[in-house]
Amino acid sequence: xxxxxxxxxxxxxxxxxxxxxxxxxxxxxxxxxxxxxxxxxxxxxxxxxxxxxxxxxxxxxxxxxxxxxxxxxxxxxxxxxxxxxxxxxxxxxxxxxxxxxxxxxxxxxxxxxxxxxxxxxxxxxxxxxxxxxxxxxxxxxxxxxxxxxxxxxxxxxxxxxxxxxxxxxxxxxxxxxxxxxxxxxxxxxxxxxxxxxxxxxxxxxxxxxxxxxxxxxxxxxxxxxxxxxxxxxxxxxxxxxxxxxxxxxxxxxxxxxxxxxxxxxxxxxxxxxxxxxxxxxxxxxxxxxxxxxxxxxxxxxxxxxxxxxxxxxxxxxxxxxxxxxxxxxxxxxxxxxxxxx
Numbered sequence: 001x002x003x004x005x006x007x008x009x010x011x012x013x014x015x016x017x018x019x020x021x022x023x024x025x026x027x028x029x030x031x032x033x034x035x036x037x038x039x040x041x042x043x044x045x046x047x048x049x050x051x052x053x054x055x056x057x058x059x060x061x062x063x064x065x066x067x068x069x070x071x072x073x074x075x076x077x078x079x080x081x082x083x084x085x086x087x088x089x090x091x092x093x094x095x096x097x098x099x100x101x102x103x104x105x106x107x108x109x110x111x112x113x114x115x116x117x118x119x120x121x122x123x124x125x126x127x128x129x130x131x132x133x134x135x136x137x138x139x140x141x142x143x144x145x146x147x148x149x150x151x152x153x154x155x156x157x158x159x160x161x162x163x164x165x166x167x168x169x170x171x172x173x174x175x176x177x178x179x180x181x182x183x184x185x186x187x188x189x190x191x192x193x194x195x196x197x198x199x200x201x202x203x204x205x206x207x208x209x210x211x212x213x214x215x216x217x218x219x220x221x222x223x224x225x226x227x228x229x230x231x232x233x234x235x236x237x238x239x240x241x242x243x244x245x246x247x248x249x250x251x252x253x254x255x256x257x258x259x260x261x262x263x264x265x266x267x268x269x270x271x272x273x274x275x276x277x278x279x280x281x282x283x284x285x286x287x288x289x290x291x292x293x294x295x296x297x298x299x300x301x302x303x304x305x306x307x308x309x310x311x312x313x314x315x316x317x318x319x320x321x322x323x324x325x326x327x328x329x330x331x332x333x334x335x336x337x338x339x340x341x
Contacts, residue, residue, distance in 0.1 A: 065122075186251055257279040
């Protein structure tokens with residue numbers, strides 16, 4: 001069994017490298033199409049935001065039954081009809097067992113039974129308008145939670161965009177915590193600038209927690225997913241680096257890239273297919289090397305978007321069940337059914 005250990009974020013990719021890699025991993029016409037898509041998405045979102053500003057609204061706050069803790073987790077949920085799956089409830093229970101007081105935030109309207117059931121594993125429940133995606137929800141929840149419970153010693157941002165865990169979670173928490181104070185994630189990406197991917201981010205210590213809270217407080221809502229990723233996920237890691245906060249990934253790019261076969265490297269980045277060059281390519285680790293993560297590094301999750309939509313049309317994703325223990329499949333299958341096709 002491979003050990004799970006934190007490694008510092010990779011050396012930032014230069015603007016020249018980012019452009020070269022983008023051109024290398026896409027045909028020129030596809031690269032131009034992607035640029036056009038971003039320009040259209042951001043431009044249309046800017047116009048809509050100006051003509052019809054989004055309204056941030058918290059519809060309901062309700063206490064949970066779990067005990068508060070010096071470690072705080074902000075967990076965001078969404079599903080088409082508001083249902084809260086058993087997998088989601090287990091994710092919160094596992095975070096609670098790891099010592100976190102969990103604030104459950106939903107951008108949907110859960111059925112009454114589900115809303116009551118989630119109280120057992122949370123210290124606070126928040127139902128809000130579906131505005132601002134993850135970082136908008138974490139911003140609003142942080143303001144309420146810190147006002148009620150005080151500033152935590154650990155602050156975790158997480159959501160239901162991951163399936164699992166289907167491997168033990170304690171090694172992940174142990175690896176984070178034995179590394180001391182700082183800013184921690186599971187996977188890193190070089191796309192858009194080196195950063196920790198935002199489905200599970202932990203700040204430990206006064207400085208890191210303060211930087212995370214300040215970053216959340218400054219978030220502005222927009223309909224543009226691209227801008228929210230830039231201003232939320234990528235900018236948070238850049239802020240931590242600039243502030244001198246140690247930044248660590250448990251499943252770092254260099255270690256993961258070394259597990260990719262020559263055929264996989266050539267498929268993802270034909271011009272950067274050597275092992276050394278591939279470690280500098282800004283791929284999405286949870287999509288492009290999902291199998292290497294699970295089988296090679298004991299990564300305990302799969303990304304929901306990869307399994308539901310496979311946006312990159314990556315080969316072999318249909319065989320995802322091969323890496324999940326059979327006993328874990330029912331919870332994941334039930335969750336995917338709730339999320340719809």
